[in-house]
Amino acid sequence: MRLRHKKNAENDVLNNPFCINTSKDNNNLVSNNYLDLKEIFKNENPICLELGMGKGQFVIEMSKKYKDFNFIGVEKSATIVLKAIDKLSSLNEDINDTSLSSAYPNLRFMCENIENLKYVFSPHSIHKIFLNFSDPWPKKRHENRRLTHHNFLSLYEELLQKDSILEFKTDNKLLFDYSLEEINNSNFKLLQYTYDLHNDSTMNKDNIMTEYEYKFSSLGNKICKLIAKI
Ligand SMILES: C[S@@+](CC[C@H](N)C(=O)[O-])C[C@H]1O[C@@H](n2cnc3c(N)ncnc32)[C@H](O)[C@@H]1O
Numbered sequence: 001m002r003l004r005h006k007k008n009a010e011n012d013v014l015n016n017p018f019c020i021n022t023s024k025d026n027n028n029l030v031s032n033n034y035l036d037l038k039e040i041f042k043n044e045n046p047i048c049l050e051l052g053m054g055k056g057q058f059v060i061e062m063s064k065k066y067k068d069f070n071f072i073g074v075e076k077s078a079t080i081v082l083k084a085i086d087k088l089s090s091l092n093e094d095i096n097d098t099s100l101s102s103a104y105p106n107l108r109f110m111c112e113n114i115e116n117l118k119y120v121f122s123p124h125s126i127h128k129i130f131l132n133f134s135d136p137w138p139k140k141r142h143e144n145r146r147l148t149h150h151n152f153l154s155l156y157e158e159l160l161q162k163d164s165i166l167e168f169k170t171d172n173k174l175l176f177d178y179s180l181e182e183i184n185n186s187n188f189k190l191l192q193y194t195y196d197l198h199n200d201s202t203m204n205k206d207n208i209m210t211e212y213e214y215k216f217s218s219l220g221n222k223i224c225k226l227i228a229k230i
Contacts, residue, residue, distance in 0.1 A: 009078035013111045018085060018100045020072065020110045022120050034122040040108065041070045046127030049074055049159075051114050051147060052134050056084030058210040059130075060091075063107035065208065069127070070106045074114060081111045114147065118155055126159045131168040133212035136175040148179035153186045157230050166228045169197065169213065171221040183228050193226040203227075 013019050020040060038044055046069050050059040053073030063071040075081050089095070092103055101108075112120060134147040144151055148168060156166055166188060170176050173195070183190050194200040197207065198217060203225055209217075217223055 006078065009082055010111070013078045013081050013109075016082075016085060018088070018104075018109060019081060020108050022110060022112050022116075033119065034125075035120055037070070037121075037125065041106065043070070045070050045106065047072065047121075047125065048128040048130065049117075049126055050130040050132060051117075052076075052131065053084065053109070054080060054133075054211055055087050056109065057087070058132055058208055058213075060084075060088060060104075060107065061208045062130075063104055067106060070108075072108050072110055074110045074112055074117070076111070076113045078111050081109050084109055114152070114155070118158055121159050123158055124161045127161060127164055129156050129160060129164075129166045131166070132210040133170055133216070134168070134175070136170075136172045138174065146175065146178065148175070148182050150182050150186055153182060153188060157187055160230050162230070164230055165191075166230065167225065168228075169210070169223060169225045171212075171216040171223055173224065176224040176226070180226060183226065188228040188230050191227045191229050193224070195222060195224050197223040197225045 014021055014023065020035065022035070037047055048062070048069050048071050050071070050073045053059050053075045056073050059071050059073035073084065075084065085100070088100055088104070092100065095103055131147050135145070137143065137145045143149060146152070160166070168179055176195070180190065180193065192203060194203045197204050213223055
């Protein structure tokens with residue numbers, strides 16, 4: 001039953017015009033199978049990714065605030081992507097899934113595992129990557145699943161353009177310390193960091209809160225943030 005439910009969600013996402021279809025038979029893929037981002041967004045504006053967007057609150061707000069940038073929220077769970085679409089639709093009661101694309105021309109969702117993104121985006125085609133409240137995977141044997149593990153940092157390096165930025169927020173201090181270390185041992189250059197974002201007037205300027213950020217800061221947790229450049 002659970003499997004059927006999952007399969008339905010995957011099909012719904014695949015057929016949803018607001019979601020970028022990364023399957024091989026899709027028109028949005030250029031001949032070498034990378035996405036044709038100019039075709040998708042009908043412009044050449046810089047592309048920003050939120051990796052592990054959850055229900056999309058952050059990436060939706062970013063797309064509303066920064067109209068000259070294109071945003072793609074990437075999420076591996078089809079069920080959660082559908083929740084993000086429901087959230088977007090509930091903000092715009094009069095419109096259906098097709099017209100969501102017109103209402104949010106600079107925003108799309110993608111149901112994909114981050115591990116596969118090197119087959120989806122051509123090298124050095126991405127302007128900025130946001131990681132927000134990534135799953136901590138506290139056990140040592142799961143270390144390579146952490147989205148700031150050096151294998152993932154190498155992937156981001158391959159995706160990002162020169163002089164581009166990676167931003168990471170979490171309330172998990174252990175994951176944050178681990179991430180600072182991974183960044184310092186990588187080709188990324190650490191530009192700024194804080195262990196208390198909401199009380200750091202410089203780094204908190206223009207901060208857009210994510211769903212998890214609201215949840216954990218309301219419980220009294222401090223929010224950590226780092227900004228790194230490649
Ligand atoms: C803790 S939630 C954070 C959601 C959101 N970014 C926020 O801050 O509110 C992490 C999300 O990342 C997704 N995720 C984890 N690993 C992923 C991967 N390898 N590829 C795509 N999504 C992933 C999970 O399914 C989950 O929805």
